[in-house]
Amino acid sequence: MCHDGEECRQALDEADAAPDVVVLDVMMPRMKGTxxxxxxxxxxxxxxxxxxxxxxxxxxxxxxxxxxxxSGADEYLTKPFSPNELLVRIDRLVEA
Structure with a gap:
């Protein structure tokens, strides 16, 4: 988990970065999600x-x-949303 967009950018630029899915907030500090x-x-x-x-x-x-x-998002959820809805959407993307 990252605290802002720049920290997330750095984590995703590590040589071993291989997440199954990335969840971004549009309005992250230091670098917007889009x-x-x-x-x-x-x-x-x-x-x-x-x-x-x-x-x-x-x-x-x-x-x-x-x-x-x-911008290239596979899914777009607006707040408020149910954590279960987020998990179902993530599961669907990972299984694809």
Whole structure:
């Protein structure tokens, strides 16, 4: 678990970074989740650029959802959400 976007970027750039899924908040301090997601998808980090990514946000307007998905998110959940819903969506991505 990372405390901000920059810490997450550094963790995903470690040579042994191989998460099954990445969960990002859109509004993380020091680096927004959408910016980090674009960095992942462009292959600029050691992590597999195709790793499944779930975006979490309190911004649920259609434009926000479309921006998150356009950035490369596999799933987009708006707060508040049930922890069970998050787990089901993660399970679905990992099993795919």
């Amino acid at each position: 910016q980090l997601l674009r960095t992942i998808r462009r292959g600029e980090l050691a992590v597999d650029p195709e790793v499944p990514v779930v975006m979490l946000t309190s911004r649920g307007q259609e434009a926000d959802v479309l921006k998150g998905l356009d």
